[in-house]
Amino acid sequence: MAWDFETDPEFQEKLDWVDEFVREEVEPLDYAFREPGAPFDRRNPVYKKITDPLKEEVRKRGLWACHLGPELGGQGFGQVNLALMNEILGRSNWAPNVFGTAAPDTGNAEILAHYGTEAQKKRYLQPLLDGEMVSCFSMTEPHAGADPKEFICSGHKEGNEWVINGDKYFSSHAEFADFIIAMVVTDPDVPVYQGTSMILIPRETPGIEIIRRAGLPGEPLGEGHHPHLRYNNVRVPEENLLGGPGQGFAVAQTRLGGGRIHHAMRTIATTRRALQMMCERALSRHTQGEILAKKQMVQEKIAQTFIEIEQFRLLVLYAAWWCDKGDRDKARTYIAAVKVQMAEVLHDVVRRALHLHGALGCSNEMPLSGMWAMSPVMAIADGPTEVHIVTVAKQVLKQYQPYEGLWPNEFLPDKVAAAKAKFAEFIEHNVSNN
Numbered sequence: 001m002a003w004d005f006e007t008d009p010e011f012q013e014k015l016d017w018v019d020e021f022v023r024e025e026v027e028p029l030d031y032a033f034r035e036p037g038a039p040f041d042r043r044n045p046v047y048k049k050i051t052d053p054l055k056e057e058v059r060k061r062g063l064w065a066c067h068l069g070p071e072l073g074g075q076g077f078g079q080v081n082l083a084l085m086n087e088i089l090g091r092s093n094w095a096p097n098v099f100g101t102a103a104p105d106t107g108n109a110e111i112l113a114h115y116g117t118e119a120q121k122k123r124y125l126q127p128l129l130d131g132e133m134v135s136c137f138s139m140t141e142p143h144a145g146a147d148p149k150e151f152i153c154s155g156h157k158e159g160n161e162w163v164i165n166g167d168k169y170f171s172s173h174a175e176f177a178d179f180i181i182a183m184v185v186t187d188p189d190v191p192v193y194q195g196t197s198m199i200l201i202p203r204e205t206p207g208i209e210i211i212r213r214a215g216l217p218g219e220p221l222g223e224g225h226h227p228h229l230r231y232n233n234v235r236v237p238e239e240n241l242l243g244g245p246g247q248g249f250a251v252a253q254t255r256l257g258g259g260r261i262h263h264a265m266r267t268i269a270t271t272r273r274a275l276q277m278m279c280e281r282a283l284s285r286h287t288q289g290e291i292l293a294k295k296q297m298v299q300e301k302i303a304q305t306f307i308e309i310e311q312f313r314l315l316v317l318y319a320a321w322w323c324d325k326g327d328r329d330k331a332r333t334y335i336a337a338v339k340v341q342m343a344e345v346l347h348d349v350v351r352r353a354l355h356l357h358g359a360l361g362c363s364n365e366m367p368l369s370g371m372w373a374m375s376p377v378m379a380i381a382d383g384p385t386e387v388h389i390v391t392v393a394k395q396v397l398k399q400y401q402p403y404e405g406l407w408p409n410e411f412l413p414d415k416v417a418a419a420k421a422k423f424a425e426f427i428e429h430n431v432s433n434n
Contacts, residue, residue: 011081017061018088022095025054029094039097043176054098055131065100065129068113079320083265090266091273100129104137104172107255108181111198114254115242120200124179136177139252142169142228146384148192153231155184155199157238162199164234170226175210177203183248196248200240207234217373260382261323264316264338267346267378270371271309274353278302281356292356301352312345333395336388343379350375
């Protein structure tokens with residue numbers, strides 16, 4: 001039988017080790033160091049001293065930077081196994097860093113592996129994979145949002161250099177990144193999908209200006225790690241073009257698909273944590289003479305939460321399976337569906353858990369408010385929900401054809417007549433026996 005819901009025993013052993021290691025060694029970091037950007041700031045000697053031994057243990061287990069395929073120097077686990085692994089890593093903000101799978105570094109590593117020169121791989125890719133560098137992906141523009149037709153940040157050739165000018169928004173980790181991969185318009189005279197390119201920019205290059213440091217909900221104003229950048233005549237060598245001219249969107253797709261699955265599996269870990277807190281609260285809190293778990297409305301919330309999480313998990317694994325099968329159209333459809341569902345499930349599950357905790361759930365003594373605040377972020381990051389809804393609809397509609405004639409006046413009678421003809425003998429026999 002082809003259908004199987006069990007993990008290969010050999011890989012399950014790896015997952016069991018990851019589960020214990022994250023629980024015992026990594027999750028405590030979330031309580032000790034609660035600054036939002038702490039896991040990504042490799043310049044801090046305290047963080048480095050703490051995490052380097054953990055990273056070394058992960059390397060010994062052959063579980064470091066598993067997102068690359070074997071042809072690119074990775075483990076070749078495939079998207080299904082990576083999804084199962086990220087389901088555990090999502091329990092901790094520090095875990096992706098400790099396992100070498102933190103965004104945006106994973107996607108940028110894939111871009112460099114596919115499109116970088118040997119010199120660029122030596123200078124940037126290997127240190128990135130070794131956890132010695134931080135990278136930034138600079139694509140969104142403050143005035144454009146999800147509409148790339150509005151992109152105006154440009155790059156043009158002067159001699160053997162690219163000269164880049166314009167603004168980029170939400171360029172995560174740019175303030176402590178070692179290099180930036182930026183999407184810029186290199187040919188304004190053709191449609192944007194053929195006129196943008198990816199260019200590698202060393203962070204120390206003159207002309208990179210941080211306008212302001214945007215943050216996420218709950219972070220102090222001006223102290224976030226998602227800066228608004230301005231490129232002022234930033235000059236880089238012509239060989240820093242990644243891929244060919246005009247291939248910016250093709251290069252971008254190299255990094256986005258798998259990343260969305262990994263985000264989704266880490267989101268499952270978040271929602272399961274919320275479910276755990278919800279159940280513990282229901283079994284502990286007494287009101288009106290009995291525990292909350294006895295209340296039918298509470299039972300409904302718990303049951304609905306369990307069902308939604310399991311449904312979403314299966315959808316994510318199905319998307320990962322299509323990726324491993326190599327069916328690009330199917331993978332694209334299911335990745336988009338996962339992206340749509342991710343924010344909705346996170347919102348609904350965490351809201352129920354927060355509500356069940358009452359005032360405590362709203363406090364900064366619980367993680368629920370912060371988890372809930374991430375739901376709108378997940379609905380926007382890597383493309384807004386509406387864009388992915390359109391993608392799903394278009395892909396689904398490709399599977400069907402319009403009918404001829406008017407419904408139901410011409411179409412339905414033909415179906416009825418054909419069906420009656422097919423089963424005429426049975427109908428006649430059945431009617432005669434009655």
